[in-house]
Amino acid sequence: MPLTLSQPGLLRSANFIAGEWRAATGRTLDVTDPATGGLIARVPDSGADEARAAVDAAHVAFADWRKVPAKQRAQIIKRWNDLVMTHQDDLGKLVSREQGKPLAEGKGEIAYAASYIEWFAEEATRANGDLIPAPVPGRRMFALKEPVGVVAAITPWNFPAAMIARKIAPALAAGCTVVCKPAEDTPLTSLALVALAEQAGVPPGVLNIVTASRERTPEVVDVWLDDPRVRKITFTGSTPVGKHLARRSADTLKKLSLELGGNAPFIVFEDADLDAAVEGLMAAKFRNGGQTCVCPNRVFVHTSVHDLFAEKLGTRVARLKVGPATDPASQIGPMINARAVEKIERHVRDAVERGARVVTGGKRLAALGPNYFAPTVLVNADATMACACEETFGPVAPITRFDSEDDVITQANDTPFGLAAYFYSQDVRRIWRVADALESGIVGINEGALAAEAAPFGGVKESGYGREGSVHGLDDYLHTKYVCQGGLD
Numbered sequence: 130m131p132l133t134l135s136q137p138g139l140l141r142s143a144n145f146i147a148g149e150w151r152a153a154t155g156r157t158l159d160v161t162d163p164a165t166g167g168l169i170a171r172v173p174d175s176g177a178d179e180a181r182a183a184v185d186a187a188h189v190a191f192a193d194w195r196k197v198p199a200k201q202r203a204q205i206i207k208r209w210n211d212l213v214m215t216h217q218d219d220l221g222k223l224v225s226r227e228q229g230k231p232l233a234e235g236k237g238e239i240a241y242a243a244s245y246i247e248w249f250a251e252e253a254t255r256a257n258g259d260l261i262p263a264p265v266p267g268r269r270m271f272a273l274k275e276p277v278g279v280v281a282a283i284t285p286w287n288f289p290a291a292m293i294a295r296k297i298a299p300a301l302a303a304g305c306t307v308v309c310k311p312a313e314d315t316p317l318t319s320l321a322l323v324a325l326a327e328q329a330g331v332p333p334g335v336l337n338i339v340t341a342s343r344e345r346t347p348e349v350v351d352v353w354l355d356d357p358r359v360r361k362i363t364f365t366g367s368t369p370v371g372k373h374l375a376r377r378s379a380d381t382l383k384k385l386s387l388e389l390g391g392n393a394p395f396i397v398f399e400d401a402d403l404d405a406a407v408e409g410l411m412a413a414k415f416r417n418g419g420q421t422c423v424c425p426n427r428v429f430v431h432t433s434v435h436d437l438f439a440e441k442l443g444t445r446v447a448r449l450k451v452g453p454a455t456d457p458a459s460q461i462g463p464m465i466n467a468r469a470v471e472k473i474e475r476h477v478r479d480a481v482e483r484g485a486r487v488v489t490g491g492k493r494l495a496a497l498g499p500n501y502f503a504p505t506v507l508v509n510a511d512a513t514m515a516c517a518c519e520e521t522f523g524p525v526a527p528i529t530r531f532d533s534e535d536d537v538i539t540q541a542n543d544t545p546f547g548l549a550a551y552f553y554s555q556d557v558r559r560i561w562r563v564a565d566a567l568e569s570g571i572v573g574i575n576e577g578a579l580a581a582e583a584a585p586f587g588g589v590k591e592s593g594y595g596r597e598g599s600v601h602g603l604d605d606y607l608h609t610k611y612v613c614q615g616g617l618d
């Protein structure tokens with residue numbers, strides 16, 4: 130089915146550098162529909178030259194943008210938010226088509242993205258510093274907040290709108306300028322968002338975006354890592370890549386925000402409301418087909434309620450409608466690409482070989498297209514299985530039994546990751562004990578849908594550092610400068 134937008138101008142296929150749309154001068158990158166493999170558009174497959182041009186533009190623009198009064202920056206960002214919501218339908222279609230999530234989820238992601246843009250438009254005017262009581266007479270002492278400078282944003286494919294919004298909006302609000310490299314699978318939504326930012330009045334050079342294939346991405350990113358004018362890297366993606374960025378940016382000591390992999394536990398205690406727990410797991414696990422960093426990767430259920438929970442969950446999961454984003458009835462779309470499906474398949478095969486049983490799903494849905502996998506529930510999962518150690522990033526819920534609170538806390542924390550954790554219980558003492566004991570940046574108690582613009586999003590341990598959203602999200606783009614004036618006595 131052809132992609133038809135009511136504003137065809139939102140379908141961009143060029144880089145945006147120094148306020149100009151620059152078409153590919155050499156190689157191009159095919160953007161394909163994960164449901165069919167069909168071509169949607171071709172964008173530049175950029176390299177070092179484009180990356181350098183983007184930094185040059187951002188560096189020049191920084192001198193003026195940092196001086197624009199915060200209120201004026203806020204107004205521009207607010208206009209951007211309004212334009213994003215005006216074009217929610219078109220942007221939702223773009224997200225769905227290039228990423229594969231059902232249309233309703235695609236439109237929902239646009240509203241989610243806009244909520245961050247609006248939030249940071251408001252936060253722009255609140256980058257307050259401090260007036261510090263001086264310990265000696267005749268001095269005034271201040272802690273002032275300043276933008277860090279040029280920010281490089283490297284964004285993932287699973288939320289092509291929301292992840293860019295919650296990196297770029299705070300950067301612009303703080304007075305930083307940006308160079309951005311969107312994920313190779315989903316550049317079109319990002320380009321459309323940048324087109325709307327331009328329309329909203331973001332000045333030339335303040336926001337620059339270059340697209341590149343998986344193969345050429347290192348060339349682009351290496352330029353940014355090596356350039357001392359880039360003062361911050363913000364990245365959402367895998368832990369190995371996050372570690373690489375941390376190592377490689379050490380020579381220029383850039384500030385880093387790293388939102389990395391997760392291995393979220395979802396714990397159902399014996400005192401939980403089981404129906405609520407099933408619904409919470411459905412929301413947390415199957416959103417975006419399980420392709421989220423915060424989605425539960427390991428499900429632990431107390432042995433006394435295990436069989437009932439597994440049966441209820443299996444029934445609910447078997448009813449999920451899988452299909453392309455273009456079918457309004459679809460609840461789960463295709464996975465992003467062939468590599469993603471191969472990994473899911475490997476995890477299920479490994480689990481079954483090690484003794485897990487498939488309650489529902491467990492296989493590809495090849496009749497629908499190349500990248501579909503059936504929503505799956507497994508029982509008898511254990512810590513030896515690949516699905517317990519690696520992020521599956523797909524619609525698979527492996528259930529493990531547990532006998533005691535201490536035991537399940539130990540198992541839940543037995544991972545290098547610490548992004549999100551969930552549990553269901555109705556015992557208020559247990560609730561606070563467990564929330565304190567879980568090693569995780571985000572904890573959901575009797576709730577499966579946690580993300581919100583007003584909340585700090587980020588991990589601990591090898592899930593990274595830095596926070597996105599909330600009052601803390603702006604701080605990641607600011608330095609504190611101590612200014613002391615003497616001789617006032």
Ligand code: SIN
Pocket residue numbers: 287288291365388420421422423580
């Ligand atoms: C992610 O998967 O990285 C983001 C998920 C969210 O914002 O809820």
